[in-house]
Amino acid sequence: MATGRTHRPATRSRGIPEATVARLPLYLRALTALSERSVPTVSSEELAAAAGVNSAKLRKDFSYLGSYGTRGVGYDVEYLVYQISRELGLTQDWPVVIVGIGNLGAALANYGGFASRGFRVAALIDADPGLTGKPVAGIPVQHTDDLEKIIKDDRVSIGVIATPAGAAQQVCDRLVAAGVTSILNFAPTVLSVPDGVDVRKVDLSIELQILAFHEQRKSGEETAAGDGALPAAVTPRDDADQGPDGDVPAVMPA
Amino acid sequence: MATGRTHRPATRSRGIPEATVARLPLYLRALTALSERSVPTVSSEELAAAAGVNSAKLRKDFSYLGSYGTRGVGYDVEYLVYQISRELGLTQDWPVVIVGIGNLGAALANYGGFASRGFRVAALIDADPGLTGKPVAGIPVQHTDDLEKIIKDDRVSIGVIATPAGAAQQVCDRLVAAGVTSILNFAPTVLSVPDGVDVRKVDLSIELQILAFHEQRKSGEETAAGDGALPAAVTPRDDADQGPDGDVPAVMPA
DNA sequence: CCATCTTTGTGCACGCGTTCACAAAGACAT
DNA sequence: ATGTCTTTGTGAACGCGTGCACAAAGATGG
Known part of the structure; x- marks a missing residue:
């Protein structure tokens, strides 16, 4: 599916x-x-x-x-x-909508790298009526109710989702139904989309966890004689009481 | 290298x-x-x-x-x-510093997903003296001058760079010299780091360009009978005057 | 205790991506 | 025109990641 x-x-x-x-x-x-x-x-x-x-x-x-x-x-x-x-298609104009104008959405709207290469912020959309009409990065925020109209009027094919995780799938569905075929997702959720729609995700939390994994590896290398590499600059983090397999969690499998 | x-x-x-x-x-x-x-x-x-x-x-x-x-x-x-x-190392505490408290840095500082899994925002750092002392997400911003001291005092091993591109490499060098061995880079630059240091990058502009590439492909599929897939929901974007290889740019190679 | 049913764990094959190493191609000097 | 030198473009080998398909393992019921 x-x-x-x-x-x-x-x-x-x-x-x-x-x-x-x-x-x-x-x-x-x-x-x-x-x-x-x-x-x-x-x-x-x-x-x-x-x-x-x-x-x-x-x-x-x-x-x-x-x-x-x-x-x-x-x-x-x-x-x-x-x-x-x-080849990348940057010689043409790509109108983009940003949905979810919180801290992140506002940061994205202000991001200069957007406009530089063919991308144009066509609209900012948020569900909060209190935000409607207020300008962010010089663009007035519009209400979610008008989402479909905005997408269709401006022939928007790329949508950026910067909403909370709970709203992401619903927003995604509406974007796709209105004609968006490419989505950049900042919400920490797996999005389901029909065939023919591209989704790319940017997930801060996942990136940090991957870094933590490698960081942990750098710290604790007691057992198993090192397989080469790992030369210098490793802070020898003293309190490595994290047994590689020792202690068991409070909860055990049946 | x-x-x-x-x-x-x-x-x-x-x-x-x-x-x-x-x-x-x-x-x-x-x-x-x-x-x-x-x-x-x-x-x-x-x-x-x-x-x-x-x-x-x-x-x-x-x-x-x-x-x-x-x-x-x-x-x-x-x-x-x-x-x-x-396995991911989330059972321990990971102090993180965010360098560059602009729109994006502030958004990251406010991001809840940070604190949820072992990650703790140990400090916010910015080069602007006007920001120093001002609280962002409840944490007072500190000046870049104190970067090394902060890293060492708090045993920070993960740094997040949210500065402009021009400052990123310099900040990176200082972080690494002070003991940081994992870096999450939001600045649109290639960072050079010594061996043993991990860098992961999050690049909004790149993600958009990748989407644009595929989006362009969806639109203009005149030549070459379709290789299957690509079923429906494709807005037939009329003005496809983007010849697949026709017109030449103003500038030509020697 | 045995049969059946569900679900895991994995051997295997395939395809993509990366890298090496080198031949082909062109610039440039003589 | 010829030779040398630089740099591209690519054939080939290798390794990683993915997905199929199935045997092994255990739960469950009689």
Whole structure:
């Protein structure tokens, strides 16, 4: 039933791998910086360093777009900026609605990176009548009742959900029903959407927990002689009374 | 030189795959919800549906932690909550500092999901002297000058960077020098960190661009007879004057 | 105690993504 | 025109992640 699918499974639209698509914005950012410094060309090695990836990976990524480099020279910065922008669809206008204007929603509305690349905040929507009409980031907040009308009038296809978890699925359903086919979800919930709708999630809590996992590993490495690596800069956190398997919780399985 | 590495390459600490670690918080969230409804046990099928993943994947994920299920019955909810929490390191206290108290930093400070699972906002730090002392989310903002002291006094090992892009690398360097070994980066920049330091990034702009890519694909599918899927609900966006390869940019490569 | 039924745990195969390593291609100097 | 030097583009191998499909394990009922 495709509930909560985040990365798309294997639809790979025209041959550009999903992993490559996810890196294109990174390259674009690095290239834009070079462009502003009027750098004419760049080698895969330099650009890869700027984007924080392997140079072979970068070359293979670009090879999916076509042969835009010149051997012995590198890539033309301006040309590549245009090609990647076009491939990502950033040469057109993407109206975006943000639903849920709390702390996070307001921060997103104020975020400059939005407007920079083809994205335009078409509307801010919140369920709180007290907010209706109040400007946030220069845009008046509209009430949830008008959600469908806003989506349709402005032909919005991308929605950002920044509501509490409890409201997210309902908002999502309404967005999709009104015609939104891409959703960026900040609410800590798994969203169910029909086929043909893309969902990407940004989950602060999950990221922190992943960091905590690795952090814990760095601290407690008593048992099992180290498998190499783990060189320096490890604060030796003294109170490591967290037995690797010792104590049992109050509750036991039947 | 390991610059800007996000997912760790292949260090796989004790056999738990990175992909599994990334899903554990998802399972934990679903299990916590079940726990609050006093559900005693859950099958892999049910839990997988709640977490939005394949049931076989979930079972394999759990198998890396050990054999915590009972065949014919399922998994004990409370026990699994504890085991996953322990594995993720959430049974201990993780002091976190947030650097950069702008719109986003303030939103993060107010985010409840922080405190819920072992994470504690130890300090808010900003370079603006005008902010120093002012409470945000009930915590007084401290000045960047005291960053090192705060990190060391509170034994902080996780830092959240919510500064503008220009300041991020510098803040990162100071955090790392002071002893932070895990960083969650919200600034749109590639961070360079020494080995042994984990960086995860949350980049709104990148997520939107990935969505735009797929959105563009949904709209313009003139050439190349569809490879199946893509059934309905596609707004037929009329003005598709974006030739798949036709027009050339103003700037051409040499 | 045995049969049946449910659900876990996992062997296996497949596909995607990454990386190495190198041949091909072009720039540039002589 | 020829040779050298740089850098791209990619074939091939490898490893990780995913999902199928099934045997093993235990619960449950007679």
